[in-house]
Amino acid sequence: MIKAILIFNNHGKPRLSKFYEHYNEDTEQQIIRETFHLVSKRDENVCNFLEGGMLIGGSDYKLIYRHYATLYFVFCVDSSESELGILDLIQVFVETLDKCFENVCELDLIFHVDKVHNILAEMVMGGMVLETNMNEIITQVDAQNKMEKSEFFPFFSFSLSLYRRLSFSLPGRTGRHRPVLQERPLVPYQL
Amino acid sequence: MPAPIRLRELIRTIRTARTQAEEREMIQKECAAIRSSFREEDNTYRCRNVAKLLYMHMLGYPAHFGQLECLKLIASQKFTDKRIGYLGAMLLLDERQDVHLLMTNCIKNDLNHSTQYVQGLALCTLGCMGSSEMCRDLAGEVEKLLKTSNSYLRKKAALCAVHVIRKVPELMEMFLPATKNLLSEKNHGVLHTSVVLLTEMCERSPDMLAHFRKLVPQLVRILKNLIMSGYSPEHDVSGISDPFLQVRILRLLRILGKGDDDSSEAMNDILAQVATNTETSKNVGNAILYETVLTIMDIKSESGLRVLAINILGRFLLNNDKNIRYVALTSLLKTVQTDHNAVQRHRSTIVDCLKDLDVSIKRRAMELSFALVNGNNIRGMMKELLYFLDSCDPEFKADCASGVFLAAEKYAPSKRWHIDTIMRVLTTAGSYVRDDSVPNLIQLITNSVEMHAYTVQRLYKALLDDISQQPLVQVASWCIGEYGDLLVSGQCEEEEPIQVTEDEVLDVLEGLLVSNLSTPVTRGYALTAIMKLSTRFTSVNRIKKVVSIYGSSIDVELQQRAVEYNALFKKYDHMRPALLERMPIMEKTASNGPTEIVQTNGEAEPSVVEAKHPPPVTQPTNQANDLLDLLGGNDVVPVIQTTVPTKPASAGGELLDLLGDLSLSGIPPMTAYNKNGLKIDFTFERANPNPNIAVITIHASNSTEADMTDFVFQAAVPKTFQLQLLSPSSNVVPTLNQGTVTQVIRVLNPQKQQLRMRIKLTYTHKGSAVQDLAEVNNFPPQSWQ
Numbered sequence: 007m008i009k010a011i012l013i014f015n016n017h018g019k020p021r022l023s024k025f026y027e028h029y030n031e032d033t034e035q036q037i038i039r040e041t042f043h044l045v046s047k048r049d050e051n052v053c054n055f056l057e058g059g060m061l062i063g064g065s066d067y068k069l070i071y072r073h074y075a076t077l078y079f080v081f082c083v084d085s086s087e088s089e090l091g092i093l094d095l096i097q098v099f100v101e102t103l104d105k106c107f108e109n110v111c112e113l114d115l116i117f118h119v120d121k122v123h124n125i126l127a128e129m130v131m132g133g134m135v136l137e138t139n140m141n142e143i144i145t146q147v148d149a150q151n152k153m154e155k156s157e158f159f160p161f162f163s164f165s166l167s168l169y170r171r172l173s174f175s176l177p178g179r180t181g182r183h184r185p186v187l188q189e190r191p192l193v194p195y196q197l
Numbered sequence: 198m199p200a201p202i203r204l205r206e207l208i209r210t211i212r213t214a215r216t217q218a219e220e221r222e223m224i225q226k227e228c229a230a231i232r233s234s235f236r237e238e239d240n241t242y243r244c245r246n247v248a249k250l251l252y253m254h255m256l257g258y259p260a261h262f263g264q265l266e267c268l269k270l271i272a273s274q275k276f277t278d279k280r281i282g283y284l285g286a287m288l289l290l291d292e293r294q295d296v297h298l299l300m301t302n303c304i305k306n307d308l309n310h311s312t313q314y315v316q317g318l319a320l321c322t323l324g325c326m327g328s329s330e331m332c333r334d335l336a337g338e339v340e341k342l343l344k345t346s347n348s349y350l351r352k353k354a355a356l357c358a359v360h361v362i363r364k365v366p367e368l369m370e371m372f373l374p375a376t377k378n379l380l381s382e383k384n385h386g387v388l389h390t391s392v393v394l395l396t397e398m399c400e401r402s403p404d405m406l407a408h409f410r411k412l413v414p415q416l417v418r419i420l421k422n423l424i425m426s427g428y429s430p431e432h433d434v435s436g437i438s439d440p441f442l443q444v445r446i447l448r449l450l451r452i453l454g455k456g457d458d459d460s461s462e463a464m465n466d467i468l469a470q471v472a473t474n475t476e477t478s479k480n481v482g483n484a485i486l487y488e489t490v491l492t493i494m495d496i497k498s499e500s501g502l503r504v505l506a507i508n509i510l511g512r513f514l515l516n517n518d519k520n521i522r523y524v525a526l527t528s529l530l531k532t533v534q535t536d537h538n539a540v541q542r543h544r545s546t547i548v549d550c551l552k553d554l555d556v557s558i559k560r561r562a563m564e565l566s567f568a569l570v571n572g573n574n575i576r577g578m579m580k581e582l583l584y585f586l587d588s589c590d591p592e593f594k595a596d597c598a599s600g601v602f603l604a605a606e607k608y609a610p611s612k613r614w615h616i617d618t619i620m621r622v623l624t625t626a627g628s629y630v631r632d633d634s635v636p637n638l639i640q641l642i643t644n645s646v647e648m649h650a651y652t653v654q655r656l657y658k659a660l661l662d663d664i665s666q667q668p669l670v671q672v673a674s675w676c677i678g679e680y681g682d683l684l685v686s687g688q689c690e691e692e693e694p695i696q697v698t699e700d701e702v703l704d705v706l707e708g709l710l711v712s713n714l715s716t717p718v719t720r721g722y723a724l725t726a727i728m729k730l731s732t733r734f735t736s737v738n739r740i741k742k743v744v745s746i747y748g749s750s751i752d753v754e755l756q757q758r759a760v761e762y763n764a765l766f767k768k769y770d771h772m773r774p775a776l777l778e779r780m781p782i783m784e785k786t787a788s789n790g791p792t793e794i795v796q797t798n799g800e801a802e803p804s805v806v807e808a809k810h811p812p813p814v815t816q817p818t819n820q821a822n823d824l825l826d827l828l829g830g831n832d833v834v835p836v837i838q839t840t841v842p843t844k845p846a847s848a849g850g851e852l853l854d855l856l857g858d859l860s861l862s863g864i865p866p867m868t869a870y871n872k873n874g875l876k877i878d879f880t881f882e883r884a885n886p887n888p889n890i891a892v893i894t895i896h897a898s899n900s901t902e903a904d905m906t907d908f909v910f911q912a913a914v915p916k917t918f919q920l921q922l923l924s925p926s927s928n929v930v931p932t933l934n935q936g937t938v939t940q941v942i943r944v945l946n947p948q949k950q951q952l953r954m955r956i957k958l959t960y961t962h963k964g965s966a967v968q969d970l971a972e973v974n975n976f977p978p979q980s981w982q
Contacts, residue, residue, distance in 0.1 A: 022255070049555075052556070053522070054520055055557060057557075091441060093520065117205050119252060123284055131324050132357070132360040133325075134359060135441065136352060138386075138439075153314060154277045154280065
């Protein structure tokens, strides 16, 4: 069972946090900080598995993480999940995001947190893996988005696409503009 | 009121904040705006506000006031509202809030909605955070959806069912009929979640497990299709068809095949096929292989298959990818108990992993190496492990050190090797050694009699180099105290003997006492060692001087010891050689360390010592000192330890043994004192092992209306007797005979003279201190004959 899915950047700012077990708000923030602390200390060429920190349950739980560009994707799982399988799952998740957002970068995750949640909800439900087929997930998400858009005023969807173009022309391309997947990870990782 | 700002406006604004305080201010302003908007019951913008609230919640700010709003959104008809509402419910609500129960009706309606996406949302929310009450109410709906033909809903319903079963295990039977056709689905998503559901049911109930065993052939067939089928673009991940499903099925097969011969046999072929055909160049292939290996090890597979599995793991160990090596080490650790020999073949690779840079891999390799140590490879392995101990991170050193000690104890080829290994560990990782290993080591050294001289010489040399590692220093000072005479006499066969004078030894020990690096415990060891040397060395004056200096030390423990040792020099010099004699060989008790001194309050019992060592006492001087201390202040002739019982007793039972069989030997009790409302009775027992000891229990009772507090009972006997006073049960004698204070006195009467006793009582009664002396002469004859 997956206990939590966390995405945070190189400075520890949370970009997505989904817990499949309940903690109160303070504990959640502490867990995010503790996980960031553990994961950021890791070298680039070590394995992607870590024992969980104290708050998340100690050594019964593992943190499986992948570092893409400016973001860490961390899945906290218990012993019933296959570690290598979760690594693949993270890759599928990121590729799905890439397809949905067109060269996804950190800014996309920042401004469209709710959409990322929706995509994640199609993949993992209640801490268990629901669907791993990328196309299937994208089809479902697109259909639901269409439903949403049809309920809104038509010009809203226009302003959405306008905004997307605007966001890319913001001055000063900071690190967050870097597309997540195109950045070559330092260790070539083949699925 | 102007329309509330959009989510992305809010995000942009927050990102412009430069400090935490600025961010907090912005968020608080926005929260206030949202709150007033909620109060106005604004339907159009509610979803926007809740979206903003969720964002702020992610950043860590309190968002509980939005919970009810989420419910209102869920109840709305618009899909957008419902989406945000359910998301908010999943993030903000949980079963601890009562509010969540209000959702139940909404979810029920949505589960029967015409749009599949709404049904999907409802299933998702129920599956994530449904409480047991909700699950009970809605299980029927979920079960209905499990049977639907819509694959999108079916897979969600399957996972929702897993959640329901986790919350309310009794409902498992309800889902049983729906599982009949689950595996005949074509859709992989449904297959995947069905396998998860079946796995959960099998793990929870052995009956279900037996029931589902008949599905093994079907599962094998599905797996076969996956492997044999050609390229299918839908489920392909790097050339392998739906690896996630393959891994899930393998896991379920593992659970079904465990302990069952028939199922295991049915699986053998397919497992061999998967193991040989899967391509291992990518991570996906390795993931499947890993799962296959785990399955093979768990079920009752034939031995050829097991060897294949271990060889696969061995190949993993040589892989460049760290992750693969990590999982290989983890699984080898699990299998080393059962297939020890097979794993031994890979020992050299495992030992190489000790030198890896990755912390997780090093830890796994260390654990596995300890598991692989046996009598044949102990020397080689120990060399590697000691090298590892030298160079590893501090977090490993404690575990590694204890592992080395355990392994050395079990498989040491010779005593000298054992002691050398211990010395090496103490000198390299001395400060990380666990506290309980010090007494174990001491016991080990004591028992290897022929190595005493060698040991003490090596320890002395180590001490000259470095006194910062406390366990090393403690063991060394203990040994020097015991075997100092061997050290000075320079008789060592194993090694070149060194020339050491008594003064040099005393210098070293005194250095320990004054050094800042020594802990109080170490100083205690050092002082005791110096004291012991007073019987082994000739330069007693120096020792006397040292001991008397510490009589006024600030450290209470040191002061106490010094004072008692001083007393040994002055008044009880005749006892000193006997007390400080060399320790005998100790029996190792299973539960605690060798010299377990059961020191209860005021009582000191001799530890487990070989029965053939009769008096005089051979325990560490601590005990005798405590006893002297106990009686200090009374004007009583103190007593040495009574003789050791003839039968060796376990640590706990010593107390009873010393007191002997507490059979009331028929000696009548007597009243020793009765004045001013205070009555003291004596009851007698005889300690059976030694008929010269009479055990008297005093019972003090108070018949006045006020308590007697600070009650102290003291006794004195003539010089031909010896008396031991144990600690009282309390020092308050309650009023009106409501309770008694008891205290045990043991009297040694070797000459069988008539027992006489003078007692002194002090207590506080009604605010004034009372003191009284009395003589007790009316002992019954049986008590001293």
